Amino acid sequence: MAEPLLRVEKLVRRFGGIIATDNVSLDVAAGELHAIIGPNGAGKTTLISQLTGHLSPHSGSVLLGGRDITYLPAYRRCALGLARSFQITSLLLDFTAADNVALAAQAHAGTSFRFFANARKERGLRDAAHAALDRVGLGHRADVVVNRLSHGERRELELAVALASRPKLLLLDEPMAGLGVTESQRMVKLLQELRKEVSIVLVEHDMPAVFALADRISVLVYGRVIASGDPAAIRQNEDVKRAYLGDQHVVTHHG
Amino acid sequence: MKAFTVSKAVTVLLLAGLVLLPLYSQLSGDIFILTLFTRIIILALAAASLNLIMGFGGMMSFGHAAYLGIGGYAVGMLAQEGVGSGFIQFPVALAASAIFALVIGALSLRTRGVYFIMITLAFAQMAYYVASGLARYGGDDGLTIYKRSDFSGLIDLGNRVEFFYLCLACLFGGIFLIWRIVNSRFGLVVQGLRSNEQRMQAIGFPAKRYQLVCFVISGTMCGLAGALLANNTDFVSPAVMYWTRSGDLMVMVILGGMGTLIGPVMGAVVFLLLEEFLSQITEYWALIMGPLLLLIVLFGRGGIMGMLGRAGRG
Numbered sequence: 276m277a278e279p280l281l282r283v284e285k286l287v288r289r290f291g292g293i294i295a296t297d298n299v300s301l302d303v304a305a306g307e308l309h310a311i312i313g314p315n316g317a318g319k320t321t322l323i324s325q326l327t328g329h330l331s332p333h334s335g336s337v338l339l340g341g342r343d344i345t346y347l348p349a350y351r352r353c354a355l356g357l358a359r360s361f362q363i364t365s366l367l368l369d370f371t372a373a374d375n376v377a378l379a380a381q382a383h384a385g386t387s388f389r390f391f392a393n394a395r396k397e398r399g400l401r402d403a404a405h406a407a408l409d410r411v412g413l414g415h416r417a418d419v420v421v422n423r424l425s426h427g428e429r430r431e432l433e434l435a436v437a438l439a440s441r442p443k444l445l446l447l448d449e450p451m452a453g454l455g456v457t458e459s460q461r462m463v464k465l466l467q468e469l470r471k472e473v474s475i476v477l478v479e480h481d482m483p484a485v486f487a488l489a490d491r492i493s494v495l496v497y498g499r500v501i502a503s504g505d506p507a508a509i510r511q512n513e514d515v516k517r518a519y520l521g522d523q524h525v526v527t528h529h530g
Numbered sequence: 531m532k533a534f535t536v537s538k539a540v541t542v543l544l545l546a547g548l549v550l551l552p553l554y555s556q557l558s559g560d561i562f563i564l565t566l567f568t569r570i571i572i573l574a575l576a577a578a579s580l581n582l583i584m585g586f587g588g589m590m591s592f593g594h595a596a597y598l599g600i601g602g603y604a605v606g607m608l609a610q611e612g613v614g615s616g617f618i619q620f621p622v623a624l625a626a627s628a629i630f631a632l633v634i635g636a637l638s639l640r641t642r643g644v645y646f647i648m649i650t651l652a653f654a655q656m657a658y659y660v661a662s663g664l665a666r667y668g669g670d671d672g673l674t675i676y677k678r679s680d681f682s683g684l685i686d687l688g689n690r691v692e693f694f695y696l697c698l699a700c701l702f703g704g705i706f707l708i709w710r711i712v713n714s715r716f717g718l719v720v721q722g723l724r725s726n727e728q729r730m731q732a733i734g735f736p737a738k739r740y741q742l743v744c745f746v747i748s749g750t751m752c753g754l755a756g757a758l759l760a761n762n763t764d765f766v767s768p769a770v771m772y773w774t775r776s777g778d779l780m781v782m783v784i785l786g787g788m789g790t791l792i793g794p795v796m797g798a799v800v801f802l803l804l805e806e807f808l809s810q811i812t813e814y815w816a817l818i819m820g821p822l823l824l825l826i827v828l829f830g831r832g833g834i835m836g837m838l839g840r841a842g843r844g
Contacts, residue, residue, distance in 0.1 A: 349732055365732070367730075370721075370722065374718070381718070393710075394713065
């Protein structure tokens with residue numbers, strides 16, 4: 276079998292006596308959209324934070340394209356092709372949408388220790404920014420300050436920022452959070468497009484979206500992966516049904 | 531567009547006024563105004579350098595006056611030891627400030643928020659007490675500089691007008707540099723870090739090294755102001771590094787408008803002119819100055835530049 280793009284091996288993270296990540300192992304193949312679901316408090320965000328480098332695991336390892344990145348800081352992982360979006364929108368609020376994206380492009384286009392030339396006039400960076408904005412349908416809002424963008428637009432801008440770094444793997448932490456029905460549908464459509472170009476790890480509560488998008492799903496409960504497989508298998512899995520007792524209908528009714 | 535023109539008009543007026551000031555001084559025979567404005571211009575340079583880290587970089591340094599002292603002492607100590615050449619004194623002043631900024635920046639930038647303010651304050655006070663302990667260089671009483679930096683005939687610092695223009699050139703050069711920096715790749719990264727550090731890390735920027743370089747640029751620029759200030763007063767003492775002086779610089783920046791190019795200059799002019807004229811009226815000038823500043827900060831968000839912008843918008 277080919278080397279997976281992302282390999283997580285026996286990852287353990289404790290908070291005091293609580294084991295938030297309990298021996299988690301999972302593989303994400305190149306080109307795959309891998310969804311991670313689980314009830315609240317299952318440790319999804321803790322797991323994502325260890326993938327992005329905002330939190331260090333106590334043991335285990337994270338490999339990106341065969342390279343051990345377990346203890347690399349966030350900015351180094353980004354340089355290796357790992358981009359993320361935040362569960363709670365995190366953008367440069369006093370910058371324009373184009374500036375937000377251009378900075379992400381700049382991070383991957385040579386040194387930023389340039390003190391004299393006007394960066395906003397750098398053709399390459401601006402073009403990359405506009406391309407990414409067009410990609411998520413925000414092209415017409417390029418020169419608007421983020422402060423004045425709607426919540427839905429900000430979620431899309433998060434994606435554009437992540438895309439601008441031309442990542443190999445996109446970690447999306449609840450991209451649908453707080454979106455209305457139409458906005459959610461647009462986002463699903465957008466992700467359906469993006470998945471053709473980039474591998475994605477998707478953490479999401481919106482079950483219909485997950486089952487519509489994912490190639491494989493891993494189910495996290497109390498920090499452990501209790502099941503991993505394609506959507507059909509997950510839907511049939513007895514353990515998953517039990518864990519999701521209250522939400523069972525959501526798991527089974529769709530698609 | 532009109533908002534743009536009001537603040538721009540005032541800026542042009544201010545800068546033109548500064549350029550023409552020696553002419554006025556010559557015609558009216560008012561020498562004092564030239565001396566006063568030389569000092570204002572030097573402190574405007576210091577405020578502009580502080581604004582680079584505070585306004586654009588979001589790093590609230592409360593120890594910026596330390597560089598005024600370091601630049602000044604570099605000139606004073608070398609003069610005392612018989613090294614009178616400005617070609618040596620000024621580079622040493624800049625280098626010493628840069629090294630000091632590098633060291634305290636590397637340590638201070640491990641902290642954030644209030645801790646950053648306190649630790650920069652602590653380092654500046656340390657510099658203050660070290661200077662007070664330098665018995666050979668006057669200790670508490672300070673050090674008189676008997677001969678201004680000698681630029682071997684290129685420019686005579688003893689000549690009021692020439693010295694004024696040297697300071698003005700340094701100020702304009704400093705502002706030009708800051709203008710280029712804040713629009714450069716580096717400047718955008720630093721401002722991005724002010725806005726949202728977590729986001730910047732996530733898109734691949736290691737925060738600290740950019741902030742540290744910015745901190746060093748700012749400190750070096752302020753060291754230049756220190757070297758000029760020592761020449762202006764023919765004297766340097768620990769008092770220039772005292773924490774209230776750092777506070778003055780912060781007030782100038784906030785008063786003029788943080789994160790604007792000309793704000794610190796505006797702030798320095800208004801602050802120091804107020805100080806000058808109020809202190810002529812009454813011994814208790816600080817009693818008037820304090821509330822006045824409070825009003826401006828409370829009701830004029832964005833400082834003077836902010837108010838000018840709003841005035842233009844009507």
